[in-house]
Amino acid sequence: MSQFREWGVELIKKAATDLPADVESALKRSRDSEVPGSTAQNVLDNILTNIALARAESTPLCQDTGLVNFFVTAPSGTDFEALKGDLIAATREATKRGYLRPNVVQALTGKNTGDNVGENLPYFLFEVGQGPEIIVNVMLKGGGSENVGAQYRLPDARINAGRDLQGVERAMIDAVFNAQGFGCAPGVLGVCIGGDRAGSFMGAKKQLLRPIDDVNPDPELAAFEARLVEQCNKLGIGPMGFGGKNSVLAAKVGWLHRHTACFYVSLTYMCWANRRAKLIVADGKATIV
Amino acid sequence: MRKEPIRIQLPASKEQFRSLRAGDEVLLTGTLVTSRDMGHKLMVERHPEFLKPLLKGTVIYHCGPIVMEKEDGWKIISAGPTTSSREEPFQADVIAHYGIGGVIGKGGMGEKTSKAMVEHGAVYFHATGGAGALLAKRIIKVKDVHMLEEFGVPEAFWVLEVEDFPAVVTMDSIGGSLHRQILADSAARRQELLDL
Numbered sequence: 399m400s401q402f403r404e405w406g407v408e409l410i411k412k413a414a415t416d417l418p419a420d421v422e423s424a425l426k427r428s429r430d431s432e433v434p435g436s437t438a439q440n441v442l443d444n445i446l447t448n449i450a451l452a453r454a455e456s457t458p459l460c461q462d463t464g465l466v467n468f469f470v471t472a473p474s475g476t477d478f479e480a481l482k483g484d485l486i487a488a489t490r491e492a493t494k495r496g497y498l499r500p501n502v503v504q505a506l507t508g509k510n511t512g513d514n515v516g517e518n519l520p521y522f523l524f525e526v527g528q529g530p531e532i533i534v535n536v537m538l539k540g541g542g543s544e545n546v547g548a549q550y551r552l553p554d555a556r557i558n559a560g561r562d563l564q565g566v567e568r569a570m571i572d573a574v575f576n577a578q579g580f581g582c583a584p585g586v587l588g589v590c591i592g593g594d595r596a597g598s599f600m601g602a603k604k605q606l607l608r609p610i611d612d613v614n615p616d617p618e619l620a621a622f623e624a625r626l627v628e629q630c631n632k633l634g635i636g637p638m639g640f641g642g643k644n645s646v647l648a649a650k651v652g653w654l655h656r657h658t659a660c661f662y663v664s665l666t667y668m669c670w671a672n673r674r675a676k677l678i679v680a681d682g683k684a685t686i687v
Numbered sequence: 688m689r690k691e692p693i694r695i696q697l698p699a700s701k702e703q704f705r706s707l708r709a710g711d712e713v714l715l716t717g718t719l720v721t722s723r724d725m726g727h728k729l730m731v732e733r734h735p736e737f738l739k740p741l742l743k744g745t746v747i748y749h750c751g752p753i754v755m756e757k758e759d760g761w762k763i764i765s766a767g768p769t770t771s772s773r774e775e776p777f778q779a780d781v782i783a784h785y786g787i788g789g790v791i792g793k794g795g796m797g798e799k800t801s802k803a804m805v806e807h808g809a810v811y812f813h814a815t816g817g818a819g820a821l822l823a824k825r826i827i828k829v830k831d832v833h834m835l836e837e838f839g840v841p842e843a844f845w846v847l848e849v850e851d852f853p854a855v856v857t858m859d860s861i862g863g864s865l866h867r868q869i870l871a872d873s874a875a876r877r878q879e880l881l882d883l
Binding site: 635636 | 764767
């Protein structure tokens with residue numbers, strides 16, 4: 399087995415079984431902020447127990463291991479085709495070893511491919527990086543959370559939203575309300591303002607690669623992210639929709655230039671099982687975090 | 688103070704399911720069957736007979752598990768609930784036809800299902816979404832599987848033996864629903880926040 403393929407399997411295993419520490423810490427803070435003895439707190443206790451158990455036993459913490467998304471940054475001159483082939487092989491192997499549920503089906507017949515590989519899947523985004531290292535971020539994106547992603551075209555009179563940050567905020571409040579009962583709360587909001595339709599959704603998904611405690615370098619957006627969490631939590635949906643203070647764990651917001659006639663706001667919703675992991679290969683040595 | 692969870696042995700009688708109320712915590716022991724989108728479509732369109740004895744008096748678990756085939760049979764690796772509302776168009780018919788006492792899932796279900804639950808004496812059990820590793824521990828045996836080849840692993844009917852499987856009743860057979868209340872409250876908050 400090629401080295402990259404083996405590293406790829408370890409990367410997927412890490413993402414599926416070991417929730418990042420920043421996500422777990424945010425869930426612990428949520429747990430402590432709910433009313434003692436409430437269903438909301440009990441649900442978060444279950445979630446935290448589940449996270450510890452999955453890590454200890456190297457089992458997937460959620461059975462919906464989602465679609466596999468790879469975000470690769472590598473220096474120019476990298477053999478991207480070979481790298482892609484290795485990561486596809488890693489996806490097949492991880493499925494065989496039970497780290498991934500076979501989730502990929504033919505669009506019309508519903509026939510399961512059995513190995514999480516299919517047309518355009520696993521999903522790849524390649525970028526040429528400035529440094530000498532190869533970085534592979536993997537994100538496991540569950541179906542329930544993907545179903546509640548949304549794109550708004552502002553202005554939108556139905557939700558009283560204009561083409562400004564207040565409008566963006568209102569679109570996201572509406573989207574979080576609509577996610578009730580579908581995506582597993584408290585979730586993380588990946589938000590992109592602007593772009594064309596396709597680019598806007600991709601921009602939103604890329605925001606989810608930022609750790610929960612990452613502070614937006616733009617002070618205006620950093621303040622907006624905090625406000626978005628605060629406002630969405632006023633909905634009172636709570637953990638798993640049982641009511642409570644924590645409907646959203648974090649919001650990550652970016653923007654892209656847009657056509658002057660278009661103003662899109664896109665949400666990619668990530669359930670509390672915010673599964674991501676990063677492989678860094680430098681000087682032939684691999685590190686997975 | 689939390690009340691002690693109510694223990695239920697599956698299959699159970701209609702009276703037992705009817706006695707449960709929204710808010711009750713339960714521990715389920717016995718045999719249940721998983722089904723999700725493809726299974727529900729099949730049950731409504733074809734009413735397959737082979738499922739009748741399997742489902743009578745027990746519950747359907749909205750779940751697509753991760754399963755591994757070992758030397759001594761199938762083993763459940765991770766098995767939390769999936770979003771139940773996808774089965775909203777089908778559930779009432781399934782409750783009526785197969786005489787199930789309830790479903791386990793996440794997120795709750797709508798008014799059509801609630802009405803069928805009142806009519807036929809069934810309830811909705813809410814399990815913790817995403818807690819696949821934890822809930823798999825309460826599944827002690829895979830007794831059988833149906834439609835595996837046709838549907839694939841997540842969508843197949845897995846017949847499972849569970850022990851002390853934890854859930855909360857969130858919809859009952861007298862029309863009570865915790866989801867309806869939270870939805871109404873959050874809808875009012877949404878109106879305020881959007882200044883509508």
